[in-house]
Amino acid sequence: MALPKFKRILLKLSGEVLMGEQQFGIDPAFVTRLAEEVKAARDTGLEICLVIGGGNIFRGISGASKGLDRTTGDYMGMLATVMNALAMQNALERLGVETRVQSAIPMATVCEPYIRRRAERHLQKGRVVIFAAGTGNPFFTTDTGAALRAAEMGCDALLKGTSVDGVYDSDPKKNPAATRYDTISYDRVLSDNLKVMDAAAVALCRENHIPIVVFSIREKGNVARVLAGEGVQTIVQEEA
Numbered sequence: 001m002a003l004p005k006f007k008r009i010l011l012k013l014s015g016e017v018l019m020g021e022q023q024f025g026i027d028p029a030f031v032t033r034l035a036e037e038v039k040a041a042r043d044t045g046l047e048i049c050l051v052i053g054g055g056n057i058f059r060g061i062s063g064a065s066k067g068l069d070r071t072t073g074d075y076m077g078m079l080a081t082v083m084n085a086l087a088m089q090n091a092l093e094r095l096g097v098e099t100r101v102q103s104a105i106p107m108a109t110v111c112e113p114y115i116r117r118r119a120e121r122h123l124q125k126g127r128v129v130i131f132a133a134g135t136g137n138p139f140f141t142t143d144t145g146a147a148l149r150a151a152e153m154g155c156d157a158l159l160k161g162t163s164v165d166g167v168y169d170s171d172p173k174k175n176p177a178a179t180r181y182d183t184i185s186y187d188r189v190l191s192d193n194l195k196v197m198d199a200a201a202v203a204l205c206r207e208n209h210i211p212i213v214v215f216s217i218r219e220k221g222n223v224a225r226v227l228a229g230e231g232v233q234t235i236v237q238e239e240a
Contacts, residue, residue, distance in 0.1 A: 006156040006227070008047040008123065011038065012146040013161045015053035015084055017217050025056060026087050035091035037223040042097060042128060046227070049119070049129040049153055051146035052088060054080030074138035078105055081142060085132035086110065098127040104136030104145070116152050123153070143197035147204040158210050159226065160197065161217025166234035167196050180232075185239040196236060205236070212236040 013034070020027030042048050057080035058073075068076075085101045092099040100122050101111035112118065114131065122129045134145035143160075150158045167189070168178040186206035189196050196202065196214055205212050215226045215233040225231030 004156075006046060008049075008153065008155050009041075009157050009159055009227075010049045010051060010146055010150040010153065010155045011041075011159045011161060011223070012143065013050065013052045013217060014163070015055035015057065015080065015142075016163065017056075017161065018052070018084055018087065019056045026084065028087075028091070031087050031091045032094075033220065034217070035088060035095055035097070037221065038088075038092060038128060039095050039097050041223050041227060042126070044227075047123045047126075049123065049131060049149065049155070050085075050088065051131050051142055051149060052081055052084040053142040054078070054084060056080075057083060071138040074140075075105075078133040078136070081134060082107065082111065082132040085130040088130055092128055098125075099130060100127055101130045101132055104131070104133040119153060141198050141201065143201040144204065147197070147201040147210070150210050151204060151208040155210060157213055158205060159213045159215070159223075161215060161223070163216065163218055164214075165216040165219075165232045166214050167194055167236065169194070171195075181234050183235045183237065186236055187239070189236055196234075202236070206238075209238065 018026050018031055020030030038048060054077045058076050082103055089099045089101050102114040102119055103111050104114045106113045119129045131149045134140055134142050135148055146158060164172055166180045167184055168180050170178045172178040186202055189202050190199055213233050213235055215222055215231055222231050226233050
């Protein structure tokens with residue numbers, strides 16, 4: 001399905017994709033490849049903001065399952081997203097793309113605090129803005145943080161780059177017969193408990209009429225293809 005022409009998007013990347021072929025951490029070569037795709041999209045005149053998860057370094061909910069206090073674990077996960085944001089900023093600026101990192105947890109020596117009007121100004125000047133540290137609160141995922149920032153920044157769409165090429169009726173990694181949707185409604189995603197994003201993020205996008213485009217970020221050049229309406233993706237939106 002062809003996507004409408006967007007002026008501003010938020011690209012949400014799972015932290016795991018920054019690992020590349022590694023089992024943990026950040027693969028600089030893969031981050032550079034992702035930065036090249038972001039630059040190519042930005043060079044078309046698109047205004048782009050990013051949110052990157054922290055699962056390649058630390059997952060708060062995973063730490064909680066092993067006895068770590070959930071609140072502490074979530075704050076540790078937020079700090080992991082700042083590390084990923086700085087890595088992406090470095091890769092983008094090496095390509096000549098002006099980039100700003102804004103963190104929901106103030107840390108003035110490494111990045112800006114999140115200020116909506118300042119972020120808006122950066123985007124208007126053609127800079128890429130990376131939002132880090134989620135919402136700044138425990139018990140909220142980076143998916144919810146991405147949906148929140150997309151709504152605050154008036155984004156036309158939220159693009160979620162993951163390891164799968166869309167939304168399926170069951171886990172395609174466990175069920176080879178799983179069926180992929182081309183389009184699906186927010187309500188169906190919520191009622192069927194499909195693991196696209198967490199329920200709070202989907203509901204926030206629904207309330208603000210922000211379509212969610214789910215696609216595989218691991219396939220080189222997929223960001224441009226999806227934006228051109230040529231790639232494989234699932235669009236989560238209002239029912240026709």
